[in-house]
Amino acid sequence: xxxxxxxxxxxxxxxxxxxxxxxxxxxxxxxxxxxxxxxxxxxxxxxxxxxxxxxxxxxxxxxxxxxxxxxxxxxxxxxxxxxxxxxxxxxxxxxxxxxxxxxxxxxxxxxxxxxxxxxxxxxxxxxxxxxxxxxxxxxxxxxxxx
Numbered sequence: 128x129x130x131x132x133x134x135x136x137x138x139x140x141x142x143x144x145x146x147x148x149x150x151x152x153x154x155x156x157x158x159x160x161x162x163x164x165x166x167x168x169x170x171x172x173x174x175x176x177x178x179x180x181x182x183x184x185x186x187x188x189x190x191x192x193x194x195x196x197x198x199x200x201x202x203x204x205x206x207x208x209x210x211x212x213x214x215x216x217x218x219x220x221x222x223x224x225x226x227x228x229x230x231x232x233x234x235x236x237x238x239x240x241x242x243x244x245x246x247x248x249x250x251x252x253x254x255x256x257x258x259x260x261x262x263x264x265x266x267x268x269x270x271x272x273x
Contacts, residue, residue, distance in 0.1 A: 185223040
């Protein structure tokens with residue numbers, strides 16, 4: 128799509144108050160299509176463990192904080208990672224990691240996504256969480272034989 132323009136110009140000499148004859152300039156310029164916004168520029172806020180069991184960890188978070196570049200109203204989802212590997216893309220601000228090992232620590236990350244892509248890795252919200260330790264420990268007491 129092209130945009131047409133017309134403008135009138137008249138030059139004036141700064142010292143002698145003389146003016147040139149008016150000139151009319153016309154032309155056109157191809158319009159540019161700009162992306163609606165850049166990729167999200169900040170990490171999701173408040174990443175926290177909401178629940179944990181021996182084999183799962185549920186985390187919650189909020190939208191990235193606003194800044195001068197991006198008002199964050201354009202976030203459409205979140206990439207969720209465990210130990211550096213993407214495990215899901217979700218729209219909700221919560222996710223449950225399942226199939227985990229008892230009493231094991233995991234590095235969990237969340238990145239914001241919009242119509243232009245995923246936030247860069249250095250804008251991930253991160254935490255390390257550990258699954259709950261195992262269930263009941265059963266001890267058997269037996270007399271010691273001399």
